[in-house]
Amino acid sequence: MRTTLCCLLVVLLGTCARAQNAPPNVLFILTDDQGIGDLSLHGNDSIRTPNLDRLLTRGVRFERFYVSPVCAPTRAGFLSGRYPPRTGSIYVTRRLETMDDDVVTLAEHLQRAGYRTGLFGKWHNGATFPYHPAAQGFEEFLGFTLGHFNDYFAGELRNEKDEAVPFRGDLTQILTDSAAQFMLSSSTPFFCMLAYQAPHTPVQVADRYWESVKERGLTDYNTGIYAMIEAVDERVGELLTALEAAGKLEHTLVIFASDNGPNGDRFRMGLRGTKGQVDEGGVRVPFGMLLPDHHPANGRVISRPAAHIDLLPTVLDLLGRPIPEALDGVSLLPLLEGGQMDHRFIYGFGQGPRFTGYPGTMRGERYLYVARDSGSHELYDLIDDPGQTQNIYVARGHVGPAMAERYRTKAMEVGAPGLVAPPxxxxxxxxxxxxxxxxxxxxxxxxxxxxxxxxxxxxxxxxxxxxxxxxxxxxxxxxxxxxxxxxxxxxxxxxxxxxxxxxxxxxxxxxxxxxxxxxxxxxxxxxxxxxxxxxxxxxxxxxxxxxxxxxxxxxxxxxxxxxxxxxxxxxxxxxxxxx
Known part of the structure; x- marks a missing residue:
């Protein structure tokens, strides 16, 4: 374990007694460009992720969890409970990544409930006020508002006052240590969002991780990507160990996810598509929740489809907080408690400087409809054909046309064809x-x-x-x-x-x-x-x-x-x- 985490733990051990009726803490760990196959848990024998595997198997793991094809819209979906085009976040640059300032984020909901809130790492939903994380519910911030940071070992981060904070060292370690200090020093319930940049490019990683992975015979690019993920895995293990030793982990809801599919052609469980694409491989990501206080649902695997828009209502429901109306997402609490939920479709939208509704997708429990443009139609049976090898749009009779019509209606409802980036x-x-x-x-x-x-x-x-x-x-x-x-x-x-x-x-x-x-x-x-x-x-x-x-x-x-x-x-x- 790194010295910084050890020092924090020594200082804070014995000071973390909490009332039994205090609401649980929330820790949301989000990686960047880590695909569904970038875990040893998912059958990838070229990567070693023991700590992330353990987190996902200890908690409730969702086998079919969906996000947007790229970073910023996914983050807006997680934080708002709404499909990203409704928030204004449809792209990754030129201010079109910005989330509207009238969106009430998960951080704002929890801040109003008395939580101490902090974000450490990547924001990517607005660089200036009133879109800055400090104006969207995070009272503490150390990270960057851009789509990516240019150097993992040196540069200037920003804080909640939008002041420059120069650093030298390992960005992944610095973000982990900052999040640890925030959580271990908190005497009140906290919401901590730890948003790593890794494994987003540029491909930069310490020698010991690079050399370990290099022995596995991969391309240099995939060697670097897997080494970056393994560095994150080690930091997550250290962080959870520190929280456990301080007596905080068992009373903390720990959430893990990635923001889109892999940033390159590598193992993805046979799924079609990568980052930026609306197919399964581009939008299906690892997702799990370690529920607090030895919740009986921990250890369960859920195959029912769920999505980023479900995070906000689920967290609020778990904490006993009211769920806002007019959300696109739903609480997953019935599934966590072993119950059932009504059938629904999950919609996905491509990214770009202008929202047209295409490409787009519509997923149910069995079928996936894909519209790559307004005149194309594809239908796949995800139970029999998860790799999307056979387009059965014509063969399934009325199913495809019915889904196509429903998708068009939803795209028109959600869409914002006249959306202009905010000044x-x-x-x-x-x-x-x-x-x-x-x-x-x-x-x-x-x-x-x-x-x-x-x-x-x-x-x-x-x-x-x-x-x-x-x-x-x-x-x-x-x-x-x-x-x-x-x-x-x-x-x-x-x-x-x-x-x-x-x-x-x-x-x-x-x-x-x-x-x-x-x-x-x-x-x-x-x-x-x-x-x-x-x-x-x-x-x-x-x-x-x-x-x-x-x-x-x-x-x-x-x-x-x-x-x-x-x-x-x-x-x-x-x-x-x-x-």
Missing amino acids: IDLEAGPTTVQLQAHEGESLGRTRYSEPNGWANDFFVDVGIDGAYWPVLTRRAGRYRVTVEYHLDAPGPQDVIIRPEGGEGLAFQLPIAVTWQQPVADRVPRKEVYPRAWATQEVGVLEVPAGCTRLTLSTPIQAGEETGLWIKEVRLTRLEPIGG
Whole structure:
């Protein structure tokens, strides 16, 4: 066991007596991109996950548990009890991962019930207030709001005040230790969400895990992914041991899940599909609940389909709290208690920058309907054909068309075809607001360094058309402007940042040739590499009331490649104009 957990345990042993009638704690452990086959429990002889296996077999394990095909919508489904398109979270970047601020999250429900709430790790449902985790029910936060963190061994996390918290070390260990400190030091019931980034890329892991898995003859990519999962497995084992020794585990509801299918082609129990796809392999994940106080349901395996939207109502029901109306999810408590539930269908929706309802799925206890577009129909018998090898849409007579019609109706009801990503509110949160490149929009020749504009990306060749950030303002205000940039050009570059309806701030950026930072990647990454960006404070900008767009550009376009890259613009509020 790591020294940090040992020290916490020594200090806190003997101080954890609790009243018998206190409500149970809740610990929700969520991994990132860990597929259904990424457990030795599920027949994978290339991976060793004894602690996760033990957690799932000690508790109630759901054999058919479904989430969304990608990270952010799944997290919104878990926390809201609603299908993700209803929350506004339909994609993974460009603010379309954001969950509406009027969604009452599981954390908010438990906070109102007197729970101490904390999130450690990945959020990915909104980077700025009022969408930040601290505005969505988590009173303590240490982690990141982006879709992925760029380096597992160094960087800046954020806290509940959206302040930078530099770190060096193993991110998986740091998140585990932070969650342990939060839980072991709590004298009141807690809700702790421990949201690991692993095994999301980049593929980075300590030598001892890499070397252990490398002996199994896998590709370097899968070696790294399995090594990252085994690192998580060890940390989870340490954490549960510490809670047990402190007398807290038996009075804690422990939930484990992943957010989507595997981020690559590897063992997945013969299921079709991977991350990003609506097929079984892309959305069926490990899920289990270790119920508190020696609940008789522990050890049970449930084959009835369930989904991320069921977590919120189930937890509230287990804790004796009222379940809100108008949820898509249902409480699974009847199944946990050995009873029955009414038949229902579980719907799934593909991800993308625009919600169309396609691709989409509809699952019952036996049949899976898949609509890859509005004109295609597939039907599979998941009992006889879990790998989706035979499309029986025509062969099953009325079953397929009936499911197709029902799916179309649900997609229209749930969908938001006119959904627009929310603007960045300049007044809702802390004094400083980050305008990150991947939350803006490029214009003209300006583009992202990678086509998708994923987390950590940046604008390249910013020119006369520039790039802009949608913003929300109610009052006129003055802001100190700081730019993170790279400039490789013959001389200094004139730049202007202009608020809609107001005067622009013109400034000049000196040449600053930045370099890619060294990383400990085991294989080449798909994401952008981290850089040590130049930082320049450029002046004070007056933003008028009602401004809806901030545009950054150059006065002229000097060829197709200007050499100006923009990572981020920071606005620090000084005071309202006239205030």
